[in-house]
Amino acid sequence: MGPERRVILGVDVGATAVRVAAFAVDGTARHVRTRAYPLLQPLPGWHVQDPDVLVAATLAAVSACVADTAGAEVVALAISSPRYGVIGLDATLSPVTPLLTGRDTRSAEVARDLRVSGQSRELHRVTGTPVHPGSPLCKLIWFARHEPYLCTSTRWWVGLKDYLVHRLTGTLVTELSSASGTGMFDVHRRVWSAGVLDLVGVAGSQLPPVLPTTGVLRLSSAAGQAVGLPSGTPVVVGAGDGPSSSLGMAAIDSTVAGLTLAATGALRTVVAAPLVDPAEIFSCAALTEDAWVVGATANNGGNVVRWAGGALEPDPRPASDDQLVAPELLALAERVAPGSDGLVMLPYLLADRASAVDPGPPGAYLGLRSEHSRGHLVRAAVEAVCLHLGGVRDRLTELTPVSSVRLAGGAFRSPLWRAVMAAVLDCPTQVAGEDDDAALGAAALGLFAIGLAADLTEAVTLLSPASARAEPVAVDPALAATYRCLRAKLPALRTVVGRAGEILDEVAAGPGVGWRATTSSRDVVGG
Template sequence: MGLYIGLDIGTTSTKAFLYDEKGSIRGGSQAAYPLLVPEAGRAEQRPEALLDAVCDAIAGAMHDAGAAKGEISAVGISAAMHSLMAVDGKGNPLTPLITWADNRSIRQANELRRGAEGERLYRATGTPIHPMSPLTKLLWLRSREPKLFEQAAKFISFKEYLLHKLFGRYALDVSIASATGMLDLNTLTWNQSTLQLTSLAPERLGEIVPITERFEGMDRMLAERMGLHPDTPWIAGASDGALANVGVGALERGETAVTIGTSGAVRSFAKHPVTDVEGRTFCYAFEPERWLIGGPTNNGGIALRWYLEQFVIDKEEGETGDLKEKEALDRIVQLADSVPPGSEGLLFLPYLSGERAPYWNADARGTYFGATLHHGRAHFGRATMEGVLFAVRTVADALETLGGESQTLWASGGFAKSEIWTQMLADLSGTRVVVPDTYEASAFGAAAVAMKADGAISDYQDLKAGIEILRTHEPDLQRFYTYEHYYSLFKRVYKQLEPVFPEIAKLQRGTGVKHEDESGDDVLFPSPEESNES
């Protein structure tokens, strides 16, 4: 039996894991890098740093597993979506890697959203108009850096940069291409309207390939750095979101993946492309009968981390000053569990970093609503946790209008480590929650695609039976009915505040306050060195 490497290139680190054909982990490693945020709204990375991290993570995983070069059957790639960089004719970077967290194209996004063209583009591409999108980033670059825009040979994602370094091909899979806002859902080619809008010829973008595309003939120096044989094939793979669904086994209708790491996402597969009449959700290509539909939310575990750092961990005072973050998390979760559902009338809108789905409102801001003298630390802690889940539910509700009601929610990410928080999700949503024992879901999904491309499995269902279930939560119906009242109020409070969010956001920008979005890595609290966040 051969071994397969699942490579997961995230916002703050790259992880590599070796799996056998049954999906068991043989070894793994990761390498971190910073997200560069030199000014408000700007979020970039050095592509060379990510390339080094890929090499280091794979080399570390090979060493950890004690694997020989000839044992690796294939490498599958998972990568974060929405990155963009310009390169010259020799493949040298002309810009840093602009990440999805970069908000400098907010004006271009707002202009598109206000016009009929934005709605048409969403229908055609399945990608909501938002500053995260490479489409709006290209419009911003053309406006702000016209000379560079004209001189650039190509505009690519990090996956294309990596595959060009390894194999001399600027290739990107349909999953990553679909998240650019420029892939036509019907033809799976670059959409003509977006090409005209950006003034780009297709040759200045990457080569679109299936997720099972095979690459061979690796650069020998890079192969040596990674400890791989140069003949080791690589498989294109897909986006981290789609592969997380594969990794947890959320493959069929009615199976919805809820991932809450630093940020969050709700995703499921559909058999055909589906867009939302209100533009609340994305629709990304994956395979002919598997299309990823769902939505990301900016504020997951980062909201609870913010609460802990600002209001629980006091580094200047005695006991709490020495309190470790994990202990602080356990303490506030236990305190929160002592408060009844609804936090006795305290609501939290968790939009500390603006919001993507379902509102796509970069100006949204965080709000505690209903606070009285009665409310203490435990109430605010529970309200923060509930607010994150209310935001997740707004995405799940939008998704259900497209793909039918979810019978099961598959939980992953840092929040899934907390039984209290996952039970809260079951109660708040009124849906069974399953927590699978899938370590690093996106990496496992990448390895699964490599196995399928290599013929080791016929479908991802072949691996699902081997995924162990850690626990299952059934909803408490009495709590669910309570939450229904608070959830209705949560949505109404947002709608009431929506008209004034732009005004407070403008005032904050005028004072230099930074509001970067958070990354979607599957960690609850990344270290300060790793997190700005996305």
């Protein structure tokens, strides 16, 4: 990359790794660096990370990407991260808790209480965020119930990106996208909700000021030295990973939904103003002041197929994170007839945020016979995940019209995944051009924020011309008919399995069974 080039860095801090992509402003080059970090599970339902480990990994990935682009001018860094994490900081801005990630479900009882009491509907109406264990609102109520001493010593409650931006710039702020995912922010008035904060027991002064997602800060001298960039380099605070992904997929037309599939799945579309789902399934989060992303995350995504591929026998060879399951297993599944010869899977291995039922039915294979092979088990899992995501699309179209879908994620490199997903959706379907959609979305938002693009669409096209040339996926009419028939039968199957699950829960919770968590979050972070 020659000295005449200008690049922008998109920093996507994911669930288990950070991905930093350097995009040439003219779209002619791209460099990507990643660094992994662990997701810790010290107790059942607890999913936490050390915030400083994530910061160190981010700095290392940025530094490596900067070295790859030696001689180029880095015009800005722009950041994307998950929206549901929570970190407690003391008065010196040091963590007193680990990062409680969006996967952390210790507050499930809090979420149930809010739904049973009827408070969840009004909370969702005000904040645009459904009440679920992953939301910061439920996590903070859990802290107030179980660790009140910790709450009294916590000066700030922040998200992951807030902490990272502070470490990069020396300024503690949040932004509209992350704030709108906390469950405590009034998305209509664009302020922290005093009524919700009273319920949670948090003062407004404990939450950071809210900037636009296009807000620009400056890289500190210490951070600049760590990554090899001049102090003062613009740092665009950016949006959450979901809105960033929609932008990176160029799925920002209100009639287009972006569907991403990795370990989890997500379906989102963009509307002009906050739109609240009366069914309390879909969240609403800002991309910019006048672009809001409505969508839901399905916890049961590619991880279900990975489980199916490995639970009964080790894979022929390990699958990459993008592949989810070894290609040999997908090849076996491709040889199985659509509908898996009567084998049906319900993919609910995890409680699912995209489900209208709480906690929802358990996962199950139904119709299992001796003639069913491992290929059947894998194909049924692929079909189950696609059918589940198709149901999410159906519910989304009840909220706002969606006429086409763009697919993204390493899973859709597989012809099987593409064919099944397109047939289930049975509408115009395309595969987006880039896999690092959240990093691209962050960079595109950054390019717009610093004035090098007139609008978001131009920003994506400048950085990645391939994003405008998505590959159409043909819908097989016979395959679509098969899945329409299967989908019609799924509600009855879910009901039956749900009843069976209730009986099994009673068995599992028999006399003398149970445990009570006593470990403190402070113990986990080492405070």
